[in-house]
Amino acid sequence: MDYQFHWNTVFQKMPEMLEGAFVTLHVSILSMLIGIVIAVFLAIVKMNQIKPFSYISSVWIEISRNTPALFQIYMAYFGLGAFGIHLSPYVAVLSALIFVNAGYLAETFRGGFQSIPKTQYSASKSLGMTNFQSYWYIILPQMFRRIYHPMTNQFVWSILMSSLGILVGMSELSGETQRLQSLSFRTLEFFMVAAVMYYIITKFVLISASLISRRLFKGEI
Amino acid sequence: MINIQNVHKSFGDLEVLKGINLEVKKGEVLSIIGGSGSGKSTLLYCINAIEKINAGKITVDDIDVHDKATNQDKLRQKLGMVFQQWNSFPHLTVLENVALAPRIVKKMSKDEAIEIGEKELTHVGLGDKFDVYPTKMSGGQQQRLAIARALAMRPDYMLFDEITSALDPELVGEVLDTLRVLREDGMTMICVTHEIAFAREVSDNIAFFHEGIIEEMGSPDQVISNPQKETTQKFLSKVLS
Ligand SMILES: Nc1ncnc2c1ncn2[C@@H]1O[C@H](COP(=O)(O)OP(=O)(O)O)[C@@H](O)[C@H]1O
Ligand SMILES: [Mg+2]
Numbered sequence: 524m525d526y527q528f529h530w531n532t533v534f535q536k537m538p539e540m541l542e543g544a545f546v547t548l549h550v551s552i553l554s555m556l557i558g559i560v561i562a563v564f565l566a567i568v569k570m571n572q573i574k575p576f577s578y579i580s581s582v583w584i585e586i587s588r589n590t591p592a593l594f595q596i597y598m599a600y601f602g603l604g605a606f607g608i609h610l611s612p613y614v615a616v617l618s619a620l621i622f623v624n625a626g627y628l629a630e631t632f633r634g635g636f637q638s639i640p641k642t643q644y645s646a647s648k649s650l651g652m653t654n655f656q657s658y659w660y661i662i663l664p665q666m667f668r669r670i671y672h673p674m675t676n677q678f679v680w681s682i683l684m685s686s687l688g689i690l691v692g693m694s695e696l697s698g699e700t701q702r703l704q705s706l707s708f709r710t711l712e713f714f715m716v717a718a719v720m721y722y723i724i725t726k727f728v729l730i731s732a733s734l735i736s737r738r739l740f741k742g743e744i
Numbered sequence: 745m746i747n748i749q750n751v752h753k754s755f756g757d758l759e760v761l762k763g764i765n766l767e768v769k770k771g772e773v774l775s776i777i778g779g780s781g782s783g784k785s786t787l788l789y790c791i792n793a794i795e796k797i798n799a800g801k802i803t804v805d806d807i808d809v810h811d812k813a814t815n816q817d818k819l820r821q822k823l824g825m826v827f828q829q830w831n832s833f834p835h836l837t838v839l840e841n842v843a844l845a846p847r848i849v850k851k852m853s854k855d856e857a858i859e860i861g862e863k864e865l866t867h868v869g870l871g872d873k874f875d876v877y878p879t880k881m882s883g884g885q886q887q888r889l890a891i892a893r894a895l896a897m898r899p900d901y902m903l904f905d906e907i908t909s910a911l912d913p914e915l916v917g918e919v920l921d922t923l924r925v926l927r928e929d930g931m932t933m934i935c936v937t938h939e940i941a942f943a944r945e946v947s948d949n950i951a952f953f954h955e956g957i958i959e960e961m962g963s964p965d966q967v968i969s970n971p972q973k974e975t976t977q978k979f980l981s982k983v984l985s
Contacts, residue, residue, distance in 0.1 A: 646833070649794065651850075656848055
């Protein structure tokens with residue numbers, strides 16, 4: 524092995540790498556926000572057996588949790604393309620991530636909700652609280668504690684999985700890295716820097732999440 | 745006054761209450777004893793409208809509990825309830841547990857709610873626990889917290905559903921002592937309990953439940969010391985032995 528590392532090329536392209544990292548964050552945050560909204564809907568229709576939405580919810584949850592993300596991105600980009608629906612790489616990756624996030628989070632929400640004992644609800648009702656007050660002050664805050672860490676993990680997962688954007692030519696961090704290395708042939712350097720950037724981003728997310736949770740959740744459950 | 749007239753209640757095909765008649769006047773203490781599955785808890789849930797009834801009528805201060813026009817959330821403010829399984833709100837401190845409902849249900853100011861909370865907690869002997877989280881406390885302490893939480897709503901009646909049954913034996917005494925204090929205060933109470941000696945000491949009336957009906961009812965002397973029905977005698981000899 525007499526590989527010579529040349530870091531200069533990489534550092535010159537740092538602004539473009541950072542732009543890629545920005546797109547990575549952008550797509551994963553957006554996929555979480557929209558995913559959460561859909562997941563709440565999927566979880567509610569499933570728990571209350573609201574037909575026909577509960578069927579759609581079950582199928583959505585099954586497919587999203589049991590097929591590879593790679594497959595989903597291909598479906599969104601090439602699959603829909605075959606039917607004349609042409610999504611940009613960004614929208615294709617975003618849709619695939621939303622699809623998976625919504626499926627996983629729906630199950631997280633359902634499990635979190637069901638883990639709150641029914642007696643918490645009777646106890647709050649017996650104090651004269653309305654349904655809304657029981658949920659708002661008693662059930663949801665406890666549920667939020669239980670889904671907080673799974674949600675953080677899902678966010679980290681989204682950041683890492685968005686790197687599959689490389690396959691459809693999306694210019695997020697991995698896609699950008701791929702393009703830049705092919706121009707300069709400093710493949711190893713570029714991907715090593717990209718890996719460090721992913722690491723820093725996910726560590727930053729995890730550490731912030733844990734600091735926030737310490738402020739947010741004082742009591743123990 | 746709580747008035748219960750010919751109340752029937754079924755879960756599906758299972759008839760759990762088969763025509764219950766009861767009356768609890770202001771200031772009275774009624775204890776309900778009876779084997780497990782005899783419908784004691786169900787009756788309490790029907791009184792505070794957590795469960796519907798199939799037939800009959802329950803009134804609390806002349807308000808028909810199950811009438812469609814009745815605001816049940818408002819009615820429950822009159823009826824404090826403490827459950828067998830302690831269910832403190834684990835995400836709130838002890839003081840917040842007690843002060844929450846006065847603030848959001850009764851719309852008291854924060855200061856007022858806190859003042860009431862501190863007063864009720866001190867009343868049940870938890871004056872040194874305001875900022876503790878309930879999961880750090882013993883079952884007995886959590887049951888006393890549940891009592892304080894209910895009292896903070898200034899209810900006219902208290903319903904207790906076997907509140908010492910899930911406690912370690914050494915913690916039962918402190919909770920019963922709290923109930924004795926309420927009795928001294930003149931609180932109107934319905935206590936479902938297996939503590940026969942306690943029931944006999946504090947109750948004006950005792951009702952013995954058996955398979956969804958009231959087998960025997962009367963003063964502690966009548967029901968505990970001179971039970972007339974064989975089922976009552978059997979039950980008492982079993983729990984007293
Ligand atoms: N929510 C429910 N659904 C169906 N059956 C119930 C429900 N709650 C209670 N029961 C049944 O009703 C009967 C009386 O229960 P309960 O009132 O809890 O008795 P107790 O408090 O005297 O032990 C039992 O057979 C119990 O299984
Ligand atoms: Mg019971």
